[in-house]
Amino acid sequence: MANRREFIKKSSLAGLAGVGIPLAAFTAAPQAKKGTETKSEGSKWADGSRLVVSVSMQFEAGGQPDNAESPFPQNMQKGYTDLPAETWYQYGYKEGIPRMLDNWDRLGIKVTSHMVGTAILKNPALAREIVDRGHEAAAHGMSWSSQYSMSYEEEKKFIKDGADAIREITGFTPVGYNANWLRRGENTLKILQELGFKYHIDDLSRDEPFITMVNSKDFVIVPYTIRCNDIVLIEGKNFSVDQFFSQAKAEFDQLYLESxxxxxxMSISFHDRIGGTPQMVQTAHELIKYIQSHQGVSFKRKDEIAELALKDKTTIRE
Structure with a gap:
């Protein structure tokens, strides 16, 4: 598999500005042939998968507000910029996403990238590269603003502006949405349906996709996770990489049994400046290789999961 430098060269992106623990103790012997989608007798997925894994890659860095939350103490005096924190965010697009993209290529999987409009406006070539490498571009608002407090018209413009930025920069029309910290408002789903979206992820209530009616039409929920999420576990709880691996592995093992x-x-979430660090990318590689060693497991983008849910008459409806 070509590395990122070779990909950029082939895609004529090199000249664009803005882009440049061994865990063997945890891994088990493969139970069957590596990651097959052959229909098993107990499969409940229409495409024959036994269990579907969905990976998120948040593209937020560069779009954060001044003095945004960071690993540094929140004690900056008013009127000054937290310069070290700025570099922590810069890591997300300088190192984090490029490293994760190479990792997804090595693993042969496609992911969903939730993109903040202001972040990709600052790094358009990187946003295009994500899509060019086969990944989904999903909307994540125009900025880090809390949309639940906006009026109907304000929120509609906020969502549309972010989606328009993705479309104009990458050529990809987003059909999925993720609100800032999952906090959507009372009008969010109605607005998303009006704007042509097919699904959102701001729901933790199930371990499988389901359908709800919005504006008298089907709308899919592709559940997200805070249990297998680097910003919650690594940054928020200061988990080590082996703790993250162990928790995600336990989640997979139980879901695989139920499947x-x-x-x-199963959902797993990585953020540009956290999941893109060397230690986390190595850990993600080991985790996904372990998951791929199980028969009937497939990795899918969230737009693909939404399409399957819409076409499957057995999908749960609420």
């Missing part, structure tokens, strides 16, 4: 008789989905 013998039920439709199951």
């Amino acid at each position: 013998e008789n039920r439709k199951r989905q």
Whole structure:
């Protein structure tokens, strides 16, 4: 698999500005042939998968407000800029996403990248590269603003501006949405349906996709995670990489067991400046290789999961 430098060269992106623990103790012997989508007797997914894994890659760095939350003490005096914190965010687009993109290529999987409009406006070539490498571009608002407090028209413009930025920069029309910290408002789903979106992820209530009615039309929920999420576990709880691996592995093992008789989905989330560090990328590689060693597991973008849910008459409806 070509590395990122070779990809950029082939895609004529090199001249664009803005882009440049061994865990063997945890891994088990493969239970069957590596990652197959052959339909098993107990499969509940229409495409024959036994269990579907969905990976998120947040593209937020560069779009954060001044003096945004960071690993540094929140004690800056008013009127000054937290310069070290700025570099922590810069790491997300300078090192984090490029490293994760190479990792996804090595693993042969495609992911969903939730993109903040202001972040990709500052790094358009990187946003285009994500899509050019086969990943989904999903909307994540125009900025880090809390949309739940906005009026109907304000929120609609906020969502549309972010989606328009993705479309104009990458050529990809986003059909999925993720609100800042999952905090959507009372009008969010109605607005998303009006704007042509097919799904959102701001829901933790199930371990499989389901459908709700919005404006008298089907709208899909592709559940997100805070249990297998680097910003919650690594940054928020100061987990070590082996703790992150162990927790995510336990999540997979239980879901895989349940998937013998039920439709199951596992979600894993990585953020540009956290999940893109060397230690986390290595850990993600080991984790996904372990998951791929199980028969019937497939990795899918969230737009693909939404399409499957819409076409499957057995999808749960609420």
